[in-house]
Amino acid sequence: MKKITFIIPLLLCISIVGCSYTDTKSSSTKPFKRESPPVIDISNNNAVTNDCWYTGEDLTEAEKSNIPFMAIIENSKDARPQSGLSEADIVFETMAEGGIPRFIALFHKNTPKQIGPIRSARPYFLSIAEEYNLPFAHCGGSAEALLTIKTNPDIKSINEIVNGSYFYRDNSRKAPHNLYTSADKIRKYITSSNMKTDMVSNLSFDNSFWKKEDLTNATVVNFKLNNFYTTNYKFVNGKYEKYMDNVKAIDKNNNLSLSFTNIVVQQTPIKVQSDNLHLDINMIGKGTGYLFSNGKVEKIRWSRGSSNSQTELTTEDGNKVYLAKGNTIWHIIDNSVTPKYN
Template identity: 55%
Template structure:
């Protein structure tokens, strides 16, 4: 009987071998297995996350909560009666240019921070609409010039948040006199964006690279001054890696928190600025090309700017045609007449 069982076992083994099914040998536990190379998945994920979580407007790393903040812009008055303004110290990017009567006006962009008081809010102009379209963002304002309001009416892609027809998203501060007392907040504007189902994904042509500004050959610029007309001068002093803003000889600060207005970068864009036929409103050329400056980390670089069409981004290059980057941080962007020259030392 035992002989028959042994014979059957041998037959089965021969059958399996003939069918191509190998018999697995016993593993040699004395031999160390070969270790295959592995990818550092964690580091790759972190690198991808760091790129994804970089602010479009400052180049800085944002928290998950900050990344979910809907970006928007707001027109903020800059007459002497409007100072100190609220919210400017928390803006990622602030444009400053002239409006009527030689009075400057700010156009501020917010994402990272969420100030609970922003203003005073004032009216829109066509050149501010062009800037908002460049970033593809909604903007808060109160009325505007006829030209600007007609553009908003005729172009549904313009994301206007006009207080005149949306007053519940704004309020008047009784401690200030009209028209210098209209305010809004990040919460109210973001609620409007959600209520009206506006797109606020944002876009940006800005580039950021700290290494460029560590280049020793760049000319020093620790003090910058812009005399923009007979009634308004603004200047900056570089201190603690920021340019501290002064207006008409007085240090500027935010009414919300008494924080000085301070910026990592100052961009100066020179372009034709002309009075319209009504001798009141301005035409500011934003399509075309011109000269300018970037001030950052106590240094200065001459620039050229180009904008091919109303829909295209503004390109910042050096005199050799190389694209330029800002240092990581907030920026104030001056748009001034081509005949004005900033002084610095």
């Protein structure tokens, strides 16, 4: 297996690459449909119905009717601060080329007016979107990702290259770090194209899970993901505030700090492909990880049987894991990386 190593010229090269290639439009025949919310069994054997599949929070009637979707968002230094991340239900963070992190964010409850900067797709982002059965906004992609989009009708691509009217450039920033969209624009596309969007999620929520006395304290969480990027969290007022490269992360839309109720850490093999550029990130199989919430930590195991199934989270001894009600950031990291916490 090749070691994951990156060099400064590669970073510079990637930072100036824009979006340019052809792609096919994904569509389907069924409109958005919201099925009944999940019923979750908790420790006291009472059934609790959560309105929001992704946060466990109660929703207003207007929020219930929102069409969920995802968006691939850049996280190079030139892209910060990003727009819309504070309003996402779940933010998945992993690596792209050159040690540069990237997000794919899931939006349902909220309707951010600006989302971005939007960047290109990779196979592992497609895997996450397919896992949740959701459309996702992006601009271009790797050759491997584009081929998957073209040949797999279950992948619900909303590509700026062929759907430019649903995206726009912010002239206050330089390309390629200035491509944006909005929740209204993406939901309009989904509706107008009759794209099928049935909500699926096996996430379970129970705040009482985090009142167990045997949990270890974790009010500071640190990740050094490579020589070019670190991210840290500090537990403040019931949430984990995010720092990137020792700078507090904020949302450009509202100047609010990026704060999360839950931090999921999924450890999996990550290796460089034969082109010495793109990454293979194993999203199917089994592995270990961590779940941080309420200033505590639980070591976990994850498993996912196929691309058509969802990732299951359990404790180390195989019991059900419950997130606290609220938003989540989900780190997908290499097995060699271990978060430090206290």
